[in-house]
Amino acid sequence: MNTDHILLEAKSFSAGYRKQIVVDDISFTLHAGEVLTLIGPNGAGKSTVLKTIANQIDLISGDAVICGKSVQEQTEKELARQISVLLTDRITAERMSCFDVAAAGRYPYTGLLGMLSEQDKQIVQDALKMVGADDLADASFSWISDGQRQSVMLARAIAQEPKVLLLDEPTSYLDISRKLDFLCLLRKLARERGIAVIQSLHELDLAQRFSDKLLCIRDGKAQRFGTPDIIFSGDYITELYGIRNGRYDPLYGTAEPSAYTGQPQVFVIGGGGTAIPVYRKLYRAGIPFATGVIHENDLDYPAAKALAADLITAPSFEPIPEDAFRSACEIMMQCETVICTLEAFGTMNHANQKLRNLAEQINKLQTDIKKQPS
Amino acid sequence: MEHSRSARTVFGFCILILLLIGLLLLSLTVGSSRISAAEAFRTLFGGESGDSASRIIRDIRMPRSLAALILGGALSVAGFLLQCFFRNPIAGPFVLGISSGAKLCVAMVMILSLQQGFFLHSGILVLAAFAGALLCMLTILVFSGKVQHMAQLIISGVMIGYICNALTDFAVTFADDANIVNLHNWSRGSFSGTSWADVRDMAIITAFAMIGSVLLSKPISAYQLGESYAKNMGVRIKPFRILLILLSSLLAACVTAFAGPISFVGIAVPHLVKGLFRSAKPLIIIPASFLGGSVFCLGCDLLARTLFSPQELSVSTVTAVFGAPVVIAVMLRREKERSRT
Structure with missing residues (x-):
């Protein structure tokens, strides 16, 4: 499969409704076999960008080029053989079987009356099989579940045999298992058929894992365009979405809310991922807490960094330094309760064992951590 | 499944054709003067004969039945096209006021011609009806851009229909003439008094629109999958929509010009046909709707003229009795489907 040539190119286009610009200065290139994902806050203009590429909205300036030709210069039929879409429109397909719906994808290939040839039928069957909906072929489209509908609509798009596949929030109503199936299938289509996929997603973790390139849209403008490792670095995602009440951690692919600030009431001795449930409980109860000593490469670290009012850290791969131990002691003394989620200690966190023993001596150690705190 | 589906299609068409032939024979033989089937056959295939029975069949019942056949079909197809256009299952030329608009224009032209004393060619009536239908269609289009709910569209259509009917009544009241009785009869919807020339004209127009x-x-x-998907599949939306408007208006106008406004056929028949064929494929449903509409209107016309013979009902009365319940059933079915998703 030739994956070198550019299938889709946005040349600094702007587009919108009734001459009012909604998206501006959109540029990117998409090669055969690549998956491009549009991310950005609600109402940023992701759908408008997609609809412009699908020629559903008129360009105001610039150009969108599919297979070397501007979308506006192509006839409807030409364009239909190059790009197929899966949109968010809810469709009512009265008295149509899933096969009928998928077969609609053959439209640009059939004759005057739209009769399906044997070959057309085979292509539709194959497309249904590919999305795992071949057993639904005879089922009425209006009677199947939302997830199944999305699969059938994907089969329709595949049956159209496009070079570019365009999907607007295709996974929004799917459960997690179907989300994974769906995105794996898109990767397979890109890999095996050399289809260029352009989609918008709200699931950032999945966007990060399944995309070759990302286009970040904010306020109708393309802020950044690049590979996932570039886009998902530092605090850019937090900035892109304007998250005020927390932070998106690109490494873990999740958002954490901001910590409760104030005098810590509880000190958590944690590490190795054991303390996360306690952090969450304290956060839900609205109790400010301190935690330590956590190595910077520890599993507990991201949650601790986000949720703890006070965090004492140690550098990765090093034993806990003396000054970190001392400041942990200081803070622990001011807390009313100490919780230790560790049951065993090693060379690197030996100081945490000392902290625990100290807490026990001053009678602050909450021993039954399963009961407390509620 | 593939097999059983095409079997269903063949079965559906067979049923409709048999019904059509049966009803056609019935409407030729049944009436104020009973004529036997054998006699009817002799008249149809035996060539010229001067007796009164063959004259009744040839000059009265045959054109009337053919009018019901052609116009009933045209009306159903117009309904199907409108339902597709508005993506609304209870759209139709009658409820959207299109028939009434056509009626208003035809009535105006008729009154004018009666006053001026010029001869009215049926072509002029069709043109007037077409103009009236298009005018109402455009008004509805303006509304359809502004209303969200399908019921609101129908309500605005019904209101337009009322306005047009009121204007028609107004015009009829103030144009007193002996011939107004004739006009009044027509304005309630009837296939009676159709001439062979009319049959020829309506056949040409309907055939053209059907093709x-x-x-x-x-x-x-x-x-049927929505405008965005249609566009992506290569449909040129604007010309397509214009053609759909022109064709459905032409069909509705043709019916109104020759038989006056006939209610509910346009909504009820496409739904009954979709149920019979268990499909909504236009390639099947368009010809099937035509046949279904023919059967429906032949049957209703037969009832209209025989039920209280010699008193004749307007065909619209009968079509409403059978058609309106279908509309209610469709709405209930939609509600059920919505609640299950």
Whole structure:
């Protein structure tokens, strides 16, 4: 499969409704076999960008080029053989079987009356099989579940045999298992058929894992365009979405809310991922807490960094330094309760064992951590 | 499944054709003067004969039955096209006020011609009806851009219909003439008094519009998935929509010009036919709707003229009795489907 040539190119286009610009200065290139994902806050203009590429909205300036030709210069039929879409429109397909719906994808290939040839039928069957909906072929489209509908609509798009596949929030109503199936299938289509996929997603973790390139849209403008490792670095995602009440951690692919600030009431001795449930409980109860000593490469670290009012850290791969131990002691003394989620200690966190023993001596150690705190 | 589906299609068409032939024979033989089937056959295939029975069949019942056949079919197809256009299952030329608009224009032209004393060719009536239908269609289009809910569209259509009817009544009241009785009869919807020349004209217009509709069945099938998808599949939306408006208006206008406004056929028949064929494929449903509409109107016309013979009902009365419950059933079915998703 030739994956070198550019299938889709946005040349600094702007587009919108009734001459009012909604998206501006959109540029990117998409090669055969690549998956491009549009991310950005609600109402940023992701759908408008997609609809412009699908020629559903008129360009105001610039150009969108599919297979070397501007979308506006192509006839409807030409364009239909190059790009197929899966949109968010809810469709009512009265008295149509899933096969009928998928077969609609053959439209640009059939004759005057739209009769399906044997070959057309085979292509539709194959497309249904590919999305795992071949057993639904005879089922009425209006009677199947939302997830199944999305699969059938994907089969329709595949049956159209496009070079570019365009999907607007295709996974929004799917459960997690179907989300994974769906995105794996898109990767397979890109890999095996050399289809260029352009989609918008709200699931950032999945966007990060399944995309070759990302286009970040904010306020109708393309802020950044690049590979996932570039886009998902530092605090850019937090900035892109304007998250005020927390932070998106690109490494873990999740958002954490901001910590409760104030005098810590509880000190958590944690590490190795054991303390996360306690952090969450304290956060839900609205109790400010301190935690330590956590190595910077520890599993507990991201949650601790986000949720703890006070965090004492140690550098990765090093034993806990003396000054970190001392400041942990200081803070622990001011807390009313100490919780230790560790049951065993090693060379690197030996100081945490000392902290625990100290807490026990001053009678602050909450021993039954399963009961407390509620 | 593939097999059983095409079997269903063949079965559906067979049923409709048999019903059509049966009803056609019935409407030739049944009436104020009973004529035997054998006699009817002799008249149909035996050539010229001067007796009164053959004259009744040839000059009265035959054109009337053919009018019911052609116009009933035309009305149903117009309904199907409108339902596709508005993506609304209870759209139809009657409820959207299109028939009433056509009626208003035809009535105006009729009154004018009666006053001026010029001869009215049926072509002029069709043109007037077409103008009236288009005018109402455009008004509805303006509304359809502004209303969200399908019921609101129908309500605005019904209101337009009332306005047009009021204007028609107004015009009829103030144009007193002996011939107004004739006009009044027509304005309630009737196939009676159709001449062979009328049959020829309506057949030509309807055939033309039917060919156009069948040729549009491919884009209509794409349009059933919504405008965005249709566009992505290569349908040129604007010309397609214009053609759909022109064809459905032409069909509705043709019916109104020759038989006056006939209610509910346009909504009820496409739904009954879709149920019979268990499909909504335009390539099947357009010809099937035509046959279904023919059967429906032949049957209703038969009832209209025989039920309280010699007193004749307007055909619209009968079609409403059978058609309106279908509309209610459709709405209930939609509600059920919505609650299950």
